[in-house]
Amino acid sequence: MFGFNKKEMKTFKKLNSPKKIQDFLNKIPINFEPEGDTCFSPRKVLQEWRCHCIEGALLAAVALRFHGYKPLVVDLKTTKDDFEHVIAVFKQHGKWGAISKTNHAVLRYREPVYKDIRELVMSYFHEYFDNKGRKTLRSFSLPVDLSRFDKKGWMTSSENLWYIDSYLDKVKHFKIINKKQISGLRKADRIEIQAGKIVEWKK
Structure with a gap:
């Protein structure tokens, strides 16, 4: 299925709920990119056994897809001084939740209790701050269905998926705060x- 081998399929089939997928992601060490910037495919993550936020989101999206969900991710944009974040999103009982790979105690899993994507994104706002305490989250994308990239073989590619990273960066984003609000x-x-x-994994 989707070009995965039997061993990979067995792994994904076991991850039959969002919380199991999150638990699995938490076991994978953070990718500190010792060889330079990467954007691993889900297969590459399993092979290398390391991932950072977008790589984890792509893996989570595939795992969700194996169990009937659409492979959806949302891009969170920040100020230039902070790092952007990508989450895999899912809907249960009419509410949105998120699966997230991070090395910190914040920006993590969200229970499916949010009525829309903006409400889900705003749950990250207060805890999204830089080392000086400045809150940095500024905009978000609507869910991007990764099946649009199926013809490129993104799920099992041995190459970095920079085209997905680029698409998420350029897709329409919605501001969540204006200049007057920022100043206050x-x-x-x-x-x-x-x-x-506090970090979960150390270099």
């Missing part, structure tokens, strides 16, 4: 900044 934002508390420095 309060910085995160010191204890929040300290908690934000």
